[in-house]
Amino acid sequence: MSFHPQNHLGPGKSSGTTQFGISVRSNVWIGAKATLLDGTYIDEHTTVGACALLNKRYSSGTVIGVPAKNVAI
Incomplete structure (x- = not known):
């Protein structure tokens, strides 16, 4: 798994x-x-x-698949 706690606001480093x-x-x-x-x-x-790409808030007790979305269990 990988964690990326930083994101670019737009194209380019500036x-x-x-x-x-x-x-x-x-x-x-x-x-x-x-x-x-x-x-x-x-x-x-x-x-x-496995292989899910996450970028928002996911609530308790859910299963997150591919594509990443909340699925009630």
């Missing part, structure tokens, strides 16, 4: 960056080669599928 950070709560399972981008928040008891 456009600036964001640094919201990444937050992963307890009891979270993250599959192989998943990528978490800046601003990702994963709440407790959540499962992230």
Whole structure:
């Protein structure tokens, strides 16, 4: 898995960056080669599928697949 807690605002290095950070709560399972981008928040008891690309808030007790979206369990 990879974590990227910084993101570019636009094309080119002079456009600036964001640094919201990444937050992963307890009891979270993250599959192989998943990528978490800046601003990702994963709440407790959540499962992230292999190769998922995440970039927003995901609520507790969900399964995140490919494409990354909340799926109630």
